[in-house]
Amino acid sequence: QSALTQPASVSGSPGQSITISCTGTGGDVSTYDYVSWYQQHPGKAPKLIIYDVSNRPSGVPYRFSGSKSGNTASLTISGLQAEDEADYYCSSYVTATTRVFGGGTKLTVL
Amino acid sequence: EVQLVESGGGLVQPGGSLRVSCAASGFIFNDYAMHWVRQAPGRGLEWVSTIHWNGVIIGYADSVKGRFTISRDNAKNSVYLQMNSLTTEDTAFYYCVKDSPYSSYPPRYFAAWGQGTLVAVSS
Numbered sequence: 001q002s003a004l005t006q007p008a009s010v011s012g013s014p015g016q017s018i019t020i021s022c023t024g025t026g027g028d029v030s031t032y033d034y035v036s037w038y039q040q041h042p043g044k045a046p047k048l049i050i051y052d053v054s055n056r057p058s059g060v061p062y063r064f065s066g067s068k069s070g071n072t073a074s075l076t077i078s079g080l081q082a083e084d085e086a087d088y089y090c091s092s093y094v095t096a097t098t099r100v101f102g103g104g105t106k107l108t109v110l
Numbered sequence: 111e112v113q114l115v116e117s118g119g120g121l122v123q124p125g126g127s128l129r130v131s132c133a134a135s136g137f138i139f140n141d142y143a144m145h146w147v148r149q150a151p152g153r154g155l156e157w158v159s160t161i162h163w164n165g166v167i168i169g170y171a172d173s174v175k176g177r178f179t180i181s182r183d184n185a186k187n188s189v190y191l192q193m194n195s196l197t198t199e200d201t202a203f204y205y206c207v208k209d210s211p212y213s214s215y216p217p218r219y220f221a222a223w224g225q226g227t228l229v230a231v232s233s
Contacts, residue, residue, distance in 0.1 A: 036219035045205060045223040046155065052219070089155050093218040097160050097169025099145070104154035
């Protein structure tokens with residue numbers, strides 16, 4: 001149950017695009033199209049923003065998008081806004097009784 | 111509206127035990143797998159345990175296996191985490207999390223989260 005690998009931090013200016021990567025360890029990201037992403041603001045519970053690699057739940061802005069290539073999934077935020085400053089976590093299905101998270105990425109909007 | 115309300119957190123000494131609970135509402139509870147996810151202060155998310163609708167299919171992270179026990183009571187729309195042999199490494203916010211629906215099998219993403227309950231292990 002090794003954690004997925006994410007960069008510790010990324011930053012961007014308002015209006016720019018940023019991408020956060022999430023690299024699997026085998027048996028997770030590369031095996032299934034079941035990667036999800038979560039946004040967490042300070043002092044708040046995490047919130048689902050992407051599921052099944054690239055699907056957005058209702059209410060999540062279009063500027064959030066996801067993709068996957070091989071063993072690495074990516075979250076892209078286009079048209080960065082101040083309220084996007086938060087921690088972001090990827091997660092992958094492993095088995096019916098096991099999940100795994102990435103270590104988290106702190107996004108700073110400059 | 112989906113609501114997940116955790117309770118039972120608190121301060122416990124190393125080696126002690128604690129049970130946290132989660133009361134669910136706003137959805138058909140026994141149609142969903144449930145999870146506990148924890149987050150140590152200033153650290154990342156860690157999946158802890160999963161329990162499927164029937165209470166039989168269960169999984170644990172290696173870090174808690176043999177010490178923690180997850181259970182559910184579908185009649186009470188509640189899920190529990192019994193934590194034994196606690197260490198300072200178990201200090202964290204414990205979140206109750208609802209899975210994605212079985213209708214799009216397999217359940218595979220964390221669809222809704224509670225606000226968490228803090229478990230602090232310290233002497």
